[in-house]
Amino acid sequence: MCDIGYCKHCNEMIMIECPDEATKEEKNQIATKYCKCEKAEYEAKKELEIEKAKQRIQQLFGEEAEKMGFDLIAEEDIHNLMNFVVFLIANKKIKGTTIEINGMTKAKISISSKGKINIERAQAIKYKLEA
Known part of the structure; x- marks a missing residue:
C-alpha cells in the first residue's frame, strides 16, 4: 500500500510503500530511511x-x-x-x-x-x- 510518512529529523513528507496495518510511527520510520536529509542519511549509515x-x-x-x-x-x-x-x-x-x-x-x-x-x-x- 502507498501512503505518506514524515522524516523524523526534517519532517519532510515522503510517499512510501508500507503494509496496510502500519502505524503512524512505523510509516515515519520507513520515510526516514528514504529521506535524503543529513541526519537521516547519517542514521541509515550507522544502522548499516x-x-x-x-x-x-x-x-x-x-x-x-x-x-x-x-x-x-x-x-x-x-x-x-x-x-x-x-x-x-x-x-x-x-x-x-x-x-x-x-x-x-x-x-x-x-x-x-x-x-x-x-x-x-x-x-x-x-x-x-x-x-
Missing part, C-alpha cells in the same frame, strides 16, 4: 555499520568461526553482549572494549581512526612439553 559489525561477530564467533580454525562460541548471552557493545560504539557511548570469554579467547570491539567498527578475535594456544 551496526548490521555489518553483527555479521562480523557471527563470522568470528558463530558457526563460520570453524572455517577460520576457531572453536564456535555458542553462548547466546555472549553474542548478545557483543552486539550491545557494537550498539554502544555506533552511538558513541564508548570507544571499545575487550571481553575475555574462556581464558583462551578474547573479543576486542573498537572504533578505528576512520570511524569503522573493528571486531577482533584473539585465541591463545599454548603448549608446554617436558621430557
Whole structure:
C-alpha cells in the first residue's frame, strides 16, 4: 500500500510503500530511511555499520568461526553482549572494549581512526612439553 510518512529529523513528507496495518510511527520510520536529509542519511549509515559489525561477530564467533580454525562460541548471552557493545560504539557511548570469554579467547570491539567498527578475535594456544 502507498501512503505518506514524515522524516523524523526534517519532517519532510515522503510517499512510501508500507503494509496496510502500519502505524503512524512505523510509516515515519520507513520515510526516514528514504529521506535524503543529513541526519537521516547519517542514521541509515550507522544502522548499516551496526548490521555489518553483527555479521562480523557471527563470522568470528558463530558457526563460520570453524572455517577460520576457531572453536564456535555458542553462548547466546555472549553474542548478545557483543552486539550491545557494537550498539554502544555506533552511538558513541564508548570507544571499545575487550571481553575475555574462556581464558583462551578474547573479543576486542573498537572504533578505528576512520570511524569503522573493528571486531577482533584473539585465541591463545599454548603448549608446554617436558621430557
